[in-house]
Structures are given as structure tokens and as C-alpha cells.
Amino acid sequence: MSASPASQVVVEAPGVQRVEEHTPREPGPGEALVAVYAVGICGSDREVFQGNRPEGYVRYPLTPGHEWSGTVRAVGAGVPGGLVGRKVVGEGFRNCQVCDRCHAGETTLCTDGYEETGFTQPGAMAATLTLPARLLHVLPDDADLTAAALLEPAACIAAAALKGNAQPGERVAVVGTGTLGMFAVQFLRAVSPGELLVVGTRNDREALSRQFGATDFRTRDQELPDDFDVVIETAGSASAARTAASLLRRGGRLVLTGIPAAGADGLDPTDLVVRQLEVHTVFGAPPDAWSHTVRVFGAGLLDPLPLVTHELPLTEFPHAIELVGAGDPKVGKVLLRP
Secondary structure: OOOOOOEEEEEEEOOEEEEEEOOOOOOOOOEEEEEEEEEEEOHHHHHHHHOOOOOOOOOOOEOOOOEEEEEEEEEOOOOOHHHOOOEEEEOOEOOOOOOHHHHOOOHHHOOOOOOEEOOOEOOOOEOEEEEEHHHEEEOOOOOOHHHHOOHHHHHHHHHHHHHHOOOOOOEEEEEOOOHHHHHHHHHHHOOOOOEEEEEEOOHHHHHHHHHOOOOEEEEOOOOOOOOEEEEEEOOOOHHHHHHHHHOEEEEEEEEEOOOOOOOOOOOOHHHHHHOOOEEEEOOOOOHHHHHHHHHHHHOOOOOOHHHEEEEEEHHHHHHHHHHHHOOOOOOOEEEEEO
16 A cells, blocks of 8 residues: 555654645745655654653654655745755754854754754655755755665764764774664775774674675674774663773774663763763764765765665554564664655
């Protein structure tokens, strides 16, 4: 069964969803109307459906969907007409563009409060999406829109890679082997590291890790080194953060991207100070990380397609949510196709 070309998913309240008719919203001044090609599902979409996303970071009723790709169909006043017909992806954070953090390019730190596509604003689990055109990033004409639907999580990892600032020849490592971990491997591989270690909990991810450029793979219960220059953590647990810190040499650079459950025991501040570790964190992706991602993708250095295991119609939204939360090692990235 396939979804209607003009359908949308609506999560009315936690655990209550429907697929209904979708009416495109014509773009106003500064906006663009995008025909959605594919939209990814991640753990935060599951939080929206289950009702355990933190207060203030979701607004019901809601059409979810913050990882997406599509083609511009129309633009409003003040938007270059040349965007029409172009393949695009788009930033989710609806930043104010006026505060000091926005002016510094740190739009994910906007002081005007949190607004994001798919969480507090209508998302891409619909036939079309209307959003500020300034959030769009144009893709090459020959871009694969299935692969491009994964560029939002890739951009978050691009932000981590930029903060880690790995140099050619440095020893680098990734902790975590999910979608984010595999993107981290690809971004780090692109800077020609001297060694690229992946640390995970599942041996079945070794082949894919090496396919993306890892030179070594170990599980956390194996003996691990302690002399790496840069480590990116993507697993989202306190134990993964501690493992990541333990891999670093004195003065090494750690970038944390995962968000453990509240109250988790974290890193030892004494260890951080004595070893003079640089610790960076990432929540979302600012514009420079998006631009970097699209550039790396266009150059053929980023290959999201091997991470996609399921493509389903919008009507299968509940099943897709189940797949994402099942913990099945055969389930990778799940996409919905409006």
C-alpha cells in the first residue's frame, strides 16, 4: 500500500498518530516550497511519538521530520528564482539571525529560544515542506536524493569533525558504530589520518567500518590504546564518553555528540585537567557544518547509501518507529517516501 501523493503524518499527542490529506502552504516572502523526496527517522522522532522528548523541545500536534531531501517547487518574494527546480536539503534550527550568537555563525546557540523543523515547526513527513529559503543548501544536479536525506545527521557529525580539527597524519578514533559513527569515520578518513580506529559494541559493524576507511576495529571489552590525537564520540552513553576520553594522549581533543540519559556519571574533571584534554560538544549543526557536508558529499567523499536499510511509505510510520527502536542489528537508517 502506498501513501497518497498529498499525505502527511500528524502526531496528535504522544502515541496518537494519523495520516491525513496534505495541503501545500504557498511560500511567503523569504520562503521556499519543497517537494519532499525522502525523510529519515531517528531516535528523536521516536521520542516525539512516545512523548519522552524534553519539555520545550516539541509542540503537539505535529508533523515530524527533520532529516529530509527534496526539490524546490516554488519560492516567495525576495528569494532567487533560480532555486526553483534545484535539489536541496535544509537546516532545521529556525534561528533568529539577530542575536550575537547568530551573528557569530553559531545558530544552534541562538538566544531567542528553540524552534526546529519537525519538532516545534511542521516537518517533512509530508508531500511538501515550506520553510525559510535561507535554511536551504543546494545540491549538485546529479545528487542522489535518497542518500541526501541522511545529510542532516551527517551535518551534525561534520560539526564534530570541524571542532576536532584533525590534521593529516594524526591518529584519530570514533567511539560508536551507528549512523553517526559511520559518518564520523568518513569525515575523518577524508583528512588522511595516520590511523583511524573504530570502537564499538558490535563485531558485525567491523566490515562496514573498514569499508568507510577504518584501519582498526575493536570492541570496548578489548585492550584499547591511550595515545590518540582526536576522538569523536557518537554512542550517546556515559560509558562511551569515558571510553572516548581514555583513548586520548595528553593534550588530545575529544568531541562528544551523544546525549546520555539525565543524571549519568560523566567524565572525571581531575583526569581532564591533569591530562589537559580539550573537550568539545555538539548539538545540531550550524551553517558552516552544513556547507562542509554538502561539499564533501558533492565531492564523493561521503557515501550515506550503505546505511539505508528500509524505505517505506508514509502510511507505515508506526512500523518505521518500531523498526528504529527494535534494536535489530539488521535495521540501519529507515526512510519514509512521501
